[in-house]
């Protein structure tokens with residue numbers, strides 16, 4: 001198997017890294033403190049073509065291979081998963097729209113998404129649960145040429161920033177998953193309100209709740225048919241491989257920081273990396289990061305070869321995010337007190353790693369998905 005990146009992919013990677021280093025890294029301390037996402041960067045990412053890599057050319061995208069999409073996720077994850085999250089949040093919604101909205105809806109919204117001007121947030125989870133989607137309580141009731149939506153969503157990213165929520169509702173709770181339906185709800189719809197919440201990490205991903213009180217949307221805002229959410233969601237399995245790539249980037253950043261520190265920090269007259277307890281830990285970290293990386297790019301390459309690699313993508317996401325817990329913890333142990341300073345690179349990734357374990361499915365649910373495919 002040949003996993004070498006093409007020249008075009010290398011050039012793309014250089015552009016992404018240059019942008020992240022010069023324009024994004026310096027803004028992170030402030031964003032962490034205020035919890036505000038640096039919105040102006042979205043337009044820049046749009047101009048540089050980063051947001052279009054996931055979408056078809058007819059809607060302004062560049063339809064890059066999944067491997068390229070993972071390269072972007074890995075590099076943004078290395079800086080802060082909050083930067084993978086915004087585009088990838090848009091990706092999940094944008095892909096749903098590209099797959100199943102009417103042509104008119106695609107042409108109306110997708111160019112804005114690709115330019116970084118339109119933000120759409122995926123609103124699935126509810127206060128009563130996120131794993132058991134068949135049990136969601138938000139309802140969509142047809143009324144003439146509209147749907148009336150009632151319910152509450154929680155753990156939703158960018159609630160204040162998003163122009164639209166792609167809301168998962170049921171047209172008939174007794175049908176469980178067969179009743180699940182997606183609707184695009186503009187934030188200025190009467191009855192739509194939001195309230196922020198603060199997670200332990202991912203501080204500037206703008207998480208919060210959305211309240212939908214008799215929100216009326218035109219029937220054209222239905223994304224896919226009534227009860228057809230699962231049919232669309234099946235094709236969105238590639239979302240997990242991008243989360244895996246971001247987890248690899250985050251863990252790799254911590255591993256490299258710990259490696260550097262182990263060469264500089266002196267104890268008992270020698271660099272701590274000379275102590276076998278520390279060097280063994282670094283070896284384990286390096287192996288784990290590399291294993292997760294190749295599992296991820298292997299899954300991505302299967303999508304690029306036309307396979308619906310749900311099992312491999314879920315394996316990659318599960319392994320990479322659990323690996324992220326171990327590697328960020330090991331890095332913190334190596335930096336000890338300096339790794340425990342609030343806002344330091346290790347501390348930030350340590351917190352964020354514990355969050356992205358749950359996004360796009362919990363480990364328990366992922367193990368169920370994989371076991372069905374064995």
Ligand SMILES: Cc1cc2nc3c(=O)[nH]c(=O)nc-3n(C[C@H](O)[C@H](O)[C@H](O)COP(=O)(O)OP(=O)(O)OC[C@H]3O[C@@H](n4cnc5c(N)ncnc54)[C@H](O)[C@@H]3O)c2cc1C
Nearest residue numbers: 122123124125129130131155157355356358359362364365
């Ligand atoms: C960082 C982060 C980002 C998120 N992003 C989004 C987003 O963009 N959009 C969105 O809609 N939601 C998002 N969520 C919500 C996320 O999807 C849910 O947290 C997740 O689905 C789990 O739901 P829950 O927290 O309500 O836990 P529950 O579903 O109540 O689960 C509680 C526990 O029970 C376990 N469990 C449940 N069912 C089973 C089973 N059958 N077998 C074994 N164990 C089981 C779970 O694994 C978990 O350990 C995000 C959450 C986090 C933390």
